[in-house]
Amino acid sequence: MDVSRETDILICGAGAAGLTLAVDLARRGVSFRLIDRLDGPFAGSRGKGIQPRTQEIFEDLGVIDRLAAEGGPYPPQRAYRDDGAHDDTQGIAMSPPTVDEPYRAPLLVPQSRTEAVLRDRLAEWGHRPDYASRLTAFVDDGEGVRAHVTGAGGEQVVRCRYLIGADGGRSFVRHALEVGFPGKTLGMRAMVADIVLDGLEPTVWHRFHEGDMQRQISFCPLPHCDLFQLQAPIPFDGAADLSVDGIQAFIDARLPPGAIRVRAVRWASDYAMNARLADHYRVGRVFLVGDAAHIHPPTGGQGLNTSVQDAYNLGWKLGAVLAGAPAALLDTYEEERRPIAAGMLGLSTHLLERARQGEMRRGREVHQLDLGYRGSSLSLDRGGDPHRLMAGDRMPDAVLRGAGGQARRLFDLMAGPHWTLLLGAGAAPVAPRDGVRAWRVGLGGALPDGGDLSGLEAGGCVLVRPDGYVGARLAAGEMGGLAAYLAAVSVPF
Ligand SMILES: Cc1cc2nc3c(=O)[nH]c(=O)nc-3n(C[C@H](O)[C@H](O)[C@H](O)COP(=O)(O)OP(=O)(O)OC[C@H]3O[C@@H](n4cnc5c(N)ncnc54)[C@H](O)[C@@H]3O)c2cc1C
Known part of the structure; x- marks a missing residue:
């Protein structure tokens, strides 16, 4: 066993939250390691809406122009009626920039590309995620954390001053800390898949049977490629068939057979919707960020954005404390970010209810520009x-x-x-x-x-x-x- 690895921060999870934290620490010159159990980068479009406040953060981190080039504006939504007629609307609030709010519309960027842009930025400081490296155990002894990481070369013990659980909704770190994750299962499962298809034009977001949870299905064209992101509720029980044939049959059961022909499935996943919030974001020298601390339905596109902003809140505090600021500064991370997530869970659950009734419009409330920390002990x-x-x-x-x-x-x-x-x-x-x-x-x-x-x-x-x-x-x-x-x-x- 290799016990020689030392670093100030060990970030477990190279998703949006872990990568954002890594970029922020890299530009501060903080020593860290970023590990992920996956063999390589995540490939799906999943969290594709970059909200205006996150765009401001990505401007600060030096990646907004690259992201804008990788993405594009949200297309208008085309809602089909049962008789085949349709209405086109721009369901997403989009306003021209103003001097005080330079970004006022969400940007559509597949999550895998957002993460790729963050990885490229990280590489500019000479860092990259260590893939195929899984955190399997850790002990916080008060002075630091001994973390066991299993990878291709066997097990290593990494000694760090702080461990960050950026390891997603099923967080190993949260479980190991025995931090409660109360909330509810929302009684709904959904499929999300990146597919190549024939039969739809790629200029609008096609929505069929809105408000009918048995038949609802939508296809959002992804920018600069031939993919559509399919999203649809699926039965709560039983496994979804995510193969080309399985997804073709799923579509044919909802639309006139043959209207859409699936050519390829590049990435697909099914998941149960939950709204849950961790009881604590910090235990000793271990922190939770992103989906490890909060999960919720995808309605309103808040998850990735909230995860990025968790990391952005924690990064400067870790940097300051490692450079000599009072350690109590780190307590303000949970104080500030947990109430934000609680509000976001309420918002995305409310939007899910509205979506169940066929209402898909999204206003300024999802832009995250009006969030802040007035009640914080730091204000x-x-x-x-x-x-x-x-x-x-x-x-x-x-x-x-x-x-x-x-x-x-x-x-x-x-x-x-x-x-x-x-x-x-x-x-x-x-x-x-x-x-x-x-x-x-x-x-x-x-x-x-x-x-x-x-x-x-x-x-x-x-x-x-x-x-x-x-x-x-x-x-x-x-x-x-x-x-x-x-x-x-x-x-x-
Ligand atoms: C259909 C759908 C649509 C969505 N749309 C939006 C949207 O429009 N806007 C939005 O903001 N959000 C959206 N989201 C949510 C968004 O995808 C998540 O909130 C986001 O991925 C959270 O990022 P994260 O870094 O916290 O976690 P993750 O992206 O889950 O990353 C966690 C990482 O930790 C790694 N890991 C786990 N355990 C270990 C371990 N033991 N050791 C090492 N590594 C480990 C995993 O491999 C993974 O790479 C959507 C989600 C879905 C499912």
């Missing part, structure tokens, strides 16, 4: 009058102007692993410190024209966390609180 609001922007809110983008009059996007200033401190005109000077980039906004500052920046008042400041949420908003008379806040969350002076 310090002493900004004077209640403002549209408060501590805990997502920091909106803005266009400011530099000394030469050049436009500077706030998201560009925030991009990277640092904190961003925006000082209002006349605010007391703040000593430079590691990991905090300060900008004085207003006359005489580096950014003389604050444009339509929200929340910042003369003499005060807005401190934006590395994950793009307002950590602190302080009025002119409250600036003394800044140093204490930074010491609690960041590397000491």
Whole structure:
């Protein structure tokens, strides 16, 4: 047995959550290993909706343009009536970008391509997932975690400071921790398959028998390829036949036989829908992220997005604590992310009920732009009058102007692993410190024209966390609180 492997973080699971965390840690220079029990990358389209808030995160992680090139906009939905007539609607809320919300429509990207883009980004720092490596046991001794990993070369013991269970809905890590996973089985199973077919044009999302759980079936064309993603409820009992012939028979039982001809099945899966939330996201030095912590129906396309955002919330906190910030910072991961997942479970279950009644429209509520952490112990609001922007809110983008009059996007200033401190005109000077980039906004500052920046008042400041949420908003008379806040969350002076 090889016991020589040491690392700061061991990430178990190279799905969307594990890869996002790995990219964030890589850009922070944190040492980690990323393992997955699969022999190679996951191949299916499964979670294909990248919501606007996740697009902002992927911009920060340097992958949004590649993802946009791999994906495309959601096609209109074509709902067929029993007489063969149909109505085309754009059931997904899509609005043009604004200055403060640069992404306002979900992007359709098959999950396997999202993960491939994240792997490519990771490779730019010299990292890659170790496939065929399964976590089989671990012990947290208070000082670190000894993890047993079985791979082609036998068993290794990996000594790490923190273990992350990003190992999906059936999480081994969650089971080993004996963390409860209460919730309910929703009495519904579904098939999802990537198929090549004849008989449908690839410009719309074809939906048949909406609201009829016995016959409902849909075919969504996937961008830049000849595949459709088939989704349909299936009987609760019995195994689904996911072969070409099996899927052909399944379609023929719902549509006029021969109307659609299945040519190939590239990937297929069947699953029971559940809505469950882990009782804890952290036990000692072990954390749960993504589907390991919450599972729910796919309606509304929230799962992958919530998983990515879990990882994005945890990444900077792990980086800060490993660099010397107080360990209590890590407790805020569960404090902040568990309520978000609880809300998301309610939303996706509600959308499932509406889908059962044939209602497929999705509004802004699935974009995740309005989620935040106002009630968090990390949100310090002493900004004077209640403002549209408060501590805990997502920091909106803005266009400011530099000394030469050049436009500077706030998201560009925030991009990277640092904190961003925006000082209002006349605010007391703040000593430079590691990991905090300060900008004085207003006359005489580096950014003389604050444009339509929200929340910042003369003499005060807005401190934006590395994950793009307002950590602190302080009025002119409250600036003394800044140093204490930074010491609690960041590397000491
Ligand atoms: C039909 C369908 C449609 C969906 N549509 C959407 C959508 O539009 N938008 C959206 O946001 N979400 C959607 N989802 C949900 C989304 O696919 C999941 O939420 C997402 O995959 C969760 O990512 P994850 O990284 O947490 O887990 P996973 O993707 O499940 O990854 C977990 C990884 O851990 C590995 N692993 C497990 N155990 C071990 C072990 N012991 N050792 C090592 N590795 C291990 C697994 O091999 C796997 O690669 C959909 C899901 C389905 C089924």
